[in-house]
Ligand code: FES
């Protein structure tokens with residue numbers, strides 16, 4: 001079948017999602033055009049391209065793009081496609097092209113902002129109507145790109161709202177991540193892990209603030225950590241693992257109390273006043289540089305704004321309190337890649353990056369004892385939803401009691417407010433409904 | 436701990452590496468952990484020539500504490516990802532002694548590991564680096580480094596040590 005707007009609208013009710021939203025390749029194709037082709041998508045961070053000619057590559061849906069710094073120090077997001085016959089100009093995840101791009105096929109060259117510079121052996125083009133100065137033969141710029149505190153986003157929709165409007169109140173968490181640096185700046189550090197997921201991309205997003213799962217899915221690692229730690233003598237040295245793993249087994253009441261806050265365009269976070277990261281020991285050296293930079297009250301304010309997971313729908317998820325992010329890249333209706341990145345807080349002691357790295361390794365790595373259990377649940381949903389026994393997935397929890405604060409909705413941490421926010425955005429992008 | 440200064444027999448080292456691999460073939464983590472010293476570590480870097488497990492992400496970097504947690508997690512009846520049988524077949528070759536110091540042997544080898552997990556068979560390949568210490572006429576592992584040839588590629592779940 002094909003989908004008209006009425007068919008698409010019938011896939012989502014305020015409390016139910018049709019299984020085809022997760023399983024139908026035609027829905028996936030429409031999502032790539034209408035969601036990934038319109039929303040602001042996280043591309044990278046300016047710290048990844050410190051010098052002119054430095055670049056990183058990404059994809060938006062199926063579209064390859066390149067982020068590059070030009071000679072005026074401006075960062076551009078360009079379509080990674082040669083203006084001649086379409087070859088990708090660069091094919092590594094990051095690197096440098098020096099003064100400009102040069103296509104591997106027929107050697108067309110481009111300025112760092114994408115403008116076509118040279119075409120070898122122009123003779124044959126005389127009188128053919130081909131005009132090298134015609135912008136259609138240059139590398140094309142994304143319709144929109146902009147940065148917020150070094151985070152680079154791009155959109156293929158010329159009519160997208162400006163980035164700051166789109167981030168809305170959820171931008172507070174991105175700001176908090178940067179404010180946790182005594183210099184107010186972060187940089188990408190410590191490498192990127194790429195983890196293939198055999199599931200629909202939305203399952204990963206819907207799990208971020210699903211606080212009804214950790215005590216079930218992560219019980220095994222919590223039990224294992226607690227039972228081993230209990231065998232250690234009381235005066236054993238403190239281990240960061242002992243602070244990071246056990247909160248995944250926090251109670252329903254605990255998660256309920258942390259709250260969920262939802263925003264326009266599908267963004268949301270859980271926590272705020274508190275989260276499962278709230279009780280980490282604060283490194284005294286870190287506290288000292290923060291106090292020096294910000295004073296007591298502001299330091300307190302920054303460190304107690306404690307969220308767990310924040311989603312900038314559909315591509316970027318951050319944990320500001322541990323300075324890592326995960327981004328999702330859909331590949332097919334039942335396949336996506338989740339990338340884990342770490343950030344260094346500029347001016348903070350090395351121990352902070354080391355904790356971030358440890359956290360990613362313990363929780364996000366493909367060899368960890370946490371991520372693989374989440375993925376098993378997604379994989380089983382992907383399989384189970386092939387069943388025709390029941391066409392619907394439900395998201396009723398605390399429906400009807402979301403509190404409206406104007407720019408945001410709030411509810412208890414165990415509510416399905418996060419999913420309802422995501423599907424309001426899904427309908428906005430897929431059907432043009434108000435955000 | 437006794438120290439053996441004369442060059443050890445390469446066949447003894449090979450046998451030791453095979454013994455370790457066969458514990459991972461099953462896998463039997465209880466016995467496997469016993470092959471490590473108390474300060475033993477297991478490292479699977481995420482990039483080629485990675486120098487640092489602390490300031491750069493790794494796929495695995497476990498000391499005894501994490502090995503102990505992992506051993507318990509691996510047999511926990513509620514770990515969904517462990518609901519599936521894990522069976523491996525390790526082949527080790529090109530075993531070389533790279534250096535011998537007073538109390539440590541540096542041994543490198545190539546490996547291929549076919550892992551069966553969740554209805555899928557996956558081939559992992561790469562290079563092992565073992566730091567071995569001589570203990571009571573045998574060896575223990577002070578450090579094992581596993582460099583996958585696709586360490587920086589897109590990888591699925593790696594459910595158990597390789
Ligand atoms: S395709 Fe790039 S120069 Fe021909």
Ligand SMILES: [Fe+2]
Nearest residue numbers: 213214217374
């Ligand atoms: Fe989880």
